[in-house]
Amino acid sequence: MKKTQRIAVIGAGAVGSYYGGRLAEAGHDVRFLVRRDYRAISKSGLNVTSPDGDFQLERPFTATDSTEIGTVDWVVCALKSTSIKDAQKLVRPCVGAHTRILVLMNGLGLEDHFAGWFGEERIFGGLAFTCINRGSPGNIHHLAYGTVTLGHYKNDPAEIESALTLWSGSKTSIVSASSLLRARWEKLCWNIPFSGLCVAGGGITTDRIMSDANLRAAAKALMEEVICAGNADLAYHGEKPGIDRDTIINSLFQKTSTMGAYRPSTMIDFVEGNAMEIDAIFAEPLRRARELKVNAQGLALLTALLKSLNQGR
């Protein structure tokens, strides 16, 4: 793989701008599909504050139409999962014969769409564990964390290697997942209980769940459902049902106990009145749990409430 890669960032919200910015900072030719903040970024560039080092892209390549970007080596699709229906149209103009696509989005099953549209071998998934907010147009605030877990749709080690190479020169902490599907479910083991309860509990931060015996027990019960559903889904896909119940419960509760008053992105969407990513994070896992006849009573209740809270957004 040649050193400088041409990269299309589709969906330059907080996450796309930040990680695309890090790739540009590392010397890649990064081209941003920008909708809301096009004027501001064209005028004043992309400005990022971060505990890993602030940076500015003075004149980033921005486009309001993917055809202006053309075909690239890598597509980083960082759309909100609520825009999944637009993804094919937005990504297609950037996809050539050898283009790889990194689905840097929240939730389950999104890579399946991309694999159907563009072929399985070129599809990767990225799971960002981070806290990044948009400030005023063109300004991105990376507040904490930032590690991205990368996996390949077919779990091909050589392909994972190529993805790691892309990121190797950048100020981004990357870990690889030997099973993308397991990585997605492991992230849901945190996201479903903690993001879900932070929203349905009234827009609370994670520390409130940790310090409230009822909410904590509810989080654990939900996590157990997700673990069972995840293992059943892995087995269904011919993979080892390798999510170890006790290990993941202990590690996620331990990790959350150090996070303080953390605001999950779904909770930020909730309190700011934006559409929440309910389908990909809650409804699709629930659908699979039901299809696999796994108990998902709590998840079903939580999903029904979140859909109700999301109505009209």
Add this chain to the structure above:
Amino acid sequence: MKKTQRIAVIGAGAVGSYYGGRLAEAGHDVRFLVRRDYRAISKSGLNVTSPDGDFQLERPFTATDSTEIGTVDWVVCALKSTSIKDAQKLVRPCVGAHTRILVLMNGLGLEDHFAGWFGEERIFGGLAFTCINRGSPGNIHHLAYGTVTLGHYKNDPAEIESALTLWSGSKTSIVSASSLLRARWEKLCWNIPFSGLCVAGGGITTDRIMSDANLRAAAKALMEEVICAGNADLAYHGEKPGIDRDTIINSLFQKTSTMGAYRPSTMIDFVEGNAMEIDAIFAEPLRRARELKVNAQGLALLTALLKSLNQGR
């Protein structure tokens, strides 16, 4: 029993004012313990609008301290269950050797407190199925329904008869319950799923639950938990576990389908920012379900969320 009874209404909110008013209208000597609206009622009386006939009490007996009321034939305690800790102190001055006490409150286990304070034989429970709001001070708006189910703490038929006699001359629809505990649980079969989801779903009306497949399924799953817990609790108390699953599910869903955009009182509390009656309606049933080893996964999750939403109120 002499025809005119002296009655203390403790807690003259919407429900206490309305039903106390109906008893006064029927000729009883009704004395209201009034806190918030004392001045307005002293000045302009108690004014009630109702589909069953408007009425006014021009100069009702009002007191701000129960000792001014003195001992009575009947105490109707219509406090919000969130004030249960104040009930003993407020009721005691009205209780003589032969005073009977009607606990006209929402939730489970409240009569147990009164039985402990004042003795079992004199305790009755009343379950109001109604929609009554407070207007400006001294004004009560009875909007719909209104039937009260009456039971005796020890299910003594002669005592139930005496309670029915009290109400017989009033414009109130009364039905008697052969088991007070079963009546309480049957009301919870509606209240837990419908009030709970109306709140946690974001302050929605019951028609939203009925028309949304996910919420409707969640309501049914919760109702099934409550039915199991109720039957286990009845058996534990030496009563017949007589809540028939299919009958009650069909009847409550049928009834709710005719209610339109109904706002349960807990949902009104929620949207108006008032304290919700979570302990008596949700936490106590959950506590019993857990003690009786009945599955209450959904109820546990819902209760944790409602407690979180209730925090600081």
